[in-house]
Amino acid sequence: MSLLELHHVTKRFGGLVANQDVSFSVEAAQIVGLIGPNGAGKTTSFNCVAGYCSPNEGHITLDGKTVSGLTPEACARAGIGRTFQIARTFTSMTASENVLTGALLHHKRLPAAREQARKWLRFVRLEPLADRPSGSLTISEQRRLAVARALATEPRLLLMDEVMAGLNPSEVREMVDVVLQIRSQGIACLIVEHVLEGIMPIADKIVVLDRGAKIADGTPAEVSASPAVIAAYLGDA
Template identity: 45%
Template sequence: MSLLNIENVSKRFGGVQAVNSVSLHLEEGEILGIIGPNGAGKTTLFNLVTGTIRSDTGSITLDGTDITATSPTKRARAGIGRTFQVVRPFLRMTVVENVMVPVLVHTHKVSEARRKAIDLLDELGIGKLANKDVSQLTLAQRKRVEVARALATDPKVLLLDEVLAGLNTREVLDVLPFVTEVRARGVSIIMIEHLVKALTSVSDRIIVLDQGTLIAEGKSEDVLKNPAVITAYIGDDKHAES
């Protein structure tokens, strides 16, 4: 059985079918990429997996356990972590304090949380930022801290929502190895991204959503040649260089 299984999940908001009977799986140690035009339902799908919104139909199973009806907190403790399109650090805290907050989900000892946070930052190669105020960081540095905060919950599955958004070419090249380093820690990843070339360079497989429906999945070289994908997404001039 796959690590994460999403079966026929749907979500409607009023007259809008945001996610339409989507099924996908994530294998242990895999990086799965998700692309699609704006409004395709990508972030809504992430919200369904984390439990911040409930699906109308379908089921979600993590490591053999059905989590469809569980709360976001229980899903986080079970092993679902995520980042957001817009980074949301605590600006009046230092980097290490920001990472300590999710660690405290598992321990009430502040000294232990600080130690674990520092160890994690060191492992991710950003230990030198530990005592800096988050407000002093560049966007690229904040993105890395956002990933560190997500990893601080010890996830089995990490959902990365446009972690490369807003970065310049040099910063993208700096952050991409960071994604593969996270996978090397034993974390499986689902990654939403508009930068198609960057996404396919680190993904084992990709899926494409359009108007809430999964229209293609497989190896990137096959998916990107799919006529339906070209029509819905790749052929859009906005994403031609993505």
């Protein structure tokens, strides 16, 4: 049994089919890249997994237990953490206070929650900036702060939405190091990413969506050689 399993998930918004019969899995401590052209349905898949919307058909399980249809808070308590395409930090709060909001999900006593916040700030190399307002941080720092806040909820699966977008090559390498460290903690990562040079070298598996449907699922090498994937990105010859 895989950690995360999507079983024939279909999600419609009126007449728009955003996901159509999508099935794939994520194993424990595995890095899986979820890629595809703009409008492929990647974020909708994330939203279904994290409880922001419910599938019209199919279901989603975490460790064999159904999570589709749960609220975002219930999904977080079940062990699903999430970052967003735009780093949604609380800009008037310090970096430490931002991570504290995640830690309070499982640690109701402030001393324990603060220790968790410090732990994850160190993990993403932001401890020296702990007392700075998050709104004063760079884009790269805010992305890592959002990751730290999600990690503070103690997930078994972390959904990361374009955490490398807009970063320079040095910052991409820094984020890649963070992702690899997350896996070393036994936490699985499902990553939506357009920066293929960041995700391809580190992913154990790549899932490709196009127009709402899965068109490929395999190792980075297998997916890169897939005619369907090449056509989706470059167009039919």
